[in-house]
Every structure is written in structure tokens, then in C-alpha cells.
Amino acid sequence: MIEQRVATGTGIGFGADVRSKDNSKTLSELFTQVEPEDLVKYGLIPEFIGRLPVTATLTELDEAALIQILCEPKNALTKQYAALFELENVDLEFREDALKAIAAKAMKRKTGARGLRSILEAVLLETMYELPSMEEVSKVVIDESVINGESAPLLIYSANESQAAGAE
CATH class of the missing domain: 1.10.8.60 (Helicase, Ruva Protein; domain 3)
Structure with missing residues (x-):
């Protein structure tokens, strides 16, 4: 969901940039760009999301x-x-x-x-x-x-x- 939202361009048509799967961002990189509407699309109810003043993301430990x-x-x-x-x-x-x-x-x-x-x-x-x-x-x-x-x-x-x- 996040990857689709942050992707630039449609990827369809003669003038579209061709993106390879190797250029896709990791989950940690994508999670840093999460927005409340992504959480709604994921299935959380808007009333619950409204009670979360800040959305914080964590990265994996290396x-x-x-x-x-x-x-x-x-x-x-x-x-x-x-x-x-x-x-x-x-x-x-x-x-x-x-x-x-x-x-x-x-x-x-x-x-x-x-x-x-x-x-x-x-x-x-x-x-x-x-x-x-x-x-x-x-x-x-x-x-x-x-x-x-x-x-x-x-x-x-x-x-x-x-x-x-x-x-x-």
C-alpha cells in the first residue's frame, strides 16, 4: 500500500519509466513513510487512528x-x-x-x-x-x-x- 502511494509515475505507457524489482525499497524504508490513510486501507478504523497523535516507525535491528x-x-x-x-x-x-x-x-x-x-x-x-x-x-x-x-x-x-x- 505504501509502495503504491509513494511510487512516482504510473509505470504504464510509452513514456513511463521502467522500474525493476531490484529498485524497490525495503520494508523499513517504506514504513518510515506511513501515513494515517495507509493504516485505514490496512483495516484500522478511522476512530482508532484519530486517537493516535503521532505515528512512529521502528527499523529492524542489525x-x-x-x-x-x-x-x-x-x-x-x-x-x-x-x-x-x-x-x-x-x-x-x-x-x-x-x-x-x-x-x-x-x-x-x-x-x-x-x-x-x-x-x-x-x-x-x-x-x-x-x-x-x-x-x-x-x-x-x-x-x-x-x-x-x-x-x-x-x-x-x-x-x-x-x-x-x-x-x-
């Missing part, structure tokens, strides 16, 4: 925005999980490739920022459960292979001996 959400706010998910691990006197480290893999997984699932917690919970649940009974663990490192389910988190022991161990 991978960089999801990584930013994971790391930067004061209550970021990575900081929350690090605080949980700190209760057991264990440092939690997310490598850069792990953060990218988490964001990519959320984009693939189309869950956006809300899906980040479920991904982290699935990855860290077993380790969080087993950690209190483990001796001498000082650090847990999460990389891309852990996020993709290819390996267990890397457990670093305080006796200066590093080994990859599953939380089994």
Missing part, C-alpha cells in the same frame, strides 16, 4: 545493534551473566566472535533483542548448574563454537592449568 545491546547498557545481558558467575568467584568472558554468533543467531530466528536472553540461557544453563560443584574454576570463556553448539565452554582453572571441559 547485527551491530544487537551486539551493542548485548554489551553496552549498564544492565546488559553479558554483564548480568558475568555478575551471576561472579557469585561463584568465576570470571565470564565472551569473545568477539561469540557476540557476533549470538547476534547472527537472533537475526536468523527473527527474534530481535528479546531472543538474545534465550540464546545466552541455552548456552550457559548447564555451566551455571555445574559450576558450584566444580573446584578451582577461575574463568569461563565463551567463543563462537560454544554458541554454535560445536564445543563446551572453555574452563580455566586457577591452578594455572587450562583445559576445555564440558559442564557435564
